[in-house]
């Protein structure tokens with residue numbers, strides 16, 4: 001069954017992956033899902049056709065999604081209202097009549113993209129649909145069936161998209177839409193305990209969706225910070241667990257009512273199953289423990305703001321062979337010094353952790369910094385033999401830097417042989433990365449707080465080499 | 475700290491071979507009711523080191539778990555309830571986890587185990 005999937009015009013790279021992840025979550029057969037573009041549309045258009053096996057799956061996806069404005073059963077389309085009429089009239093009656101019955105209520109709305117219509121213009125368009133035999137009663141507030149006329153012009157100035165060659169009009173019945181009411185409720189502004197790198201609510205929900213967080217699943221964040229990513233996973237019903245190297249962040253917060261726990265309590269969400277202080281470079285998981293987490297979601301510590309630390313710093317800094325020994329009398333409240341944690345090492349540890357601790361088909365979802373390529377050179381993402389990369393979503397942060405949300409699925413069980421293959425892949429990645437680092441110290445500049453509004457306004461002020469097309473900034 | 479966490483952790487000081495299970499020194503233990511989720515428990519049951527859990531529960535004052543790992547726990551509702559209580563509802567608020575091999579104490583304060591190693595332990 002084909003549906004018209006209309007997206008919000010933002011975070012363009014995140015939109016299809018979200019639908020794909022949710023389709024899987026709701027049991028869609030992977031091989032059935034397909035995408036198609038309306039004629040003359042570019043991939044960044046808000047309008048896409050998606051093939052799903054049932055209306056129920058389409059509804060569930062839309063309801064749970066953040067970026068789907070609406071899913072519609074398409075009754076017709078055209079480049080003019082005459083064409084639309086022909087198209088709707090050829091849509092089979094058997095599909096139409098059940099929604100036009102006399103004992104039902106309905107509403108027709110007009111949506112536009114990149115243009116505004118006056119009230120009269122809207123009414124005129126609605127009235128032109130007299131050829132559809134509506135028998136039900138109009139109910140604007142709570143109709144049984146919602147119909148939409150969606151109109152988009154050929155002009156490209158207003159919407160920042162690449163030009164579309166032709167005007168397009170769609171008519172369809174709404175099947176489901178995103179519940180963006182979540183966003184004001186969970187916005188960081190209202191969060192009691194906040195840190196400089198707390199993940200903004202919209203992105204945190206997108207990450208939880210990529211991870212297919214749901215009831216009965218256990219989701220782990222090894223760099224939990226203030227817990228903002230786990231909050232979104234818990235909102236979707238998952239059990240959560242988090243660790244951080246910084247005890248002030250993970251345990252103390254700003255007092256008894258302002259800490260990671262209180263961020264869950266604030267929304268009436270179940271508390272994390274555990275919060276721990278540990279170093280993800282040397283995690284204390286018992287050796288026999290495997291395949292316990294259903295998903296690992298995180299924003300790893302790259303860069304200065306939330307610089308990665310790992311234990312054993314003094315030893316590294318001094319470069320001595322003799323181990324530094326903590327005096328007996330200082331041991332109990334000793335705060336271990338920590339050394340710098342490079343991006344390469346951090347990613348290695350994360351993949352290793354995920355390979356061992358994720359269940360089969362479990363998902364690893366994390367951000368990775370990239371330098372925006374001007375000459376089209378391809379970015380090398382970290383790889384691991386246990387994982388298949390299923391989604392790459394770029395969020396542009398400035399004229400030079402982006403961060404990319406990577407979604408990986410565990411497709412191979414962890415074993416000794418895998419370990420060796422992983423080591424080789426890691427060495428290659430490391431070498432590539434070091435070469436690339438010479439061109440600019442990326443991981444010290446990329447990671448800033450991820451407030452999308454801020455990113456949005458930022459992008460207006462800097463000079464982009466291609467100012468006309470700003471698709472990915474939204 | 476819940477016992478599910480205890481069941482996952484070991485002492486990972488360099489050179490330690492038998493860092494599991496950590497002994498529990500309990501100073502303050504509290505109970506908090508948590509929603510019962512049988513699917514989650516079934517998944518966890520397969521991963522749990524049973525003996526370590528029985529032992530740990532006992533050190534927090536709960537001795538209702540059978541000594542030997544039950545064969546058909548997944549179908550046994552009353553057993554799942556006990557497992558639920560032991561894994562998720564008992565909390566070690568204050569105390570320590572102690573390495574069985576070296577005696578190293580990992581403090582637990584306000585429910586958070588501090589598993590970070592000292593410089594000379596890594």
Ligand SMILES: C[S@@+](CC[C@H](N)C(=O)[O-])C[C@H]1O[C@@H](n2cnc3c(N)ncnc32)[C@H](O)[C@@H]1O
Pocket residue numbers: 195197198199222223224225226227228229243244245246249278279280281299300301302306307308309310311341
């Ligand atoms: C980018 S922040 C993540 C913030 C988090 N998403 C939040 O909601 O606040 C990275 C976190 O990783 C922690 N961290 C740095 N190095 C670490 C390590 N080696 N092991 C575990 N956590 C580490 C930092 O203390 C910081 O809280």
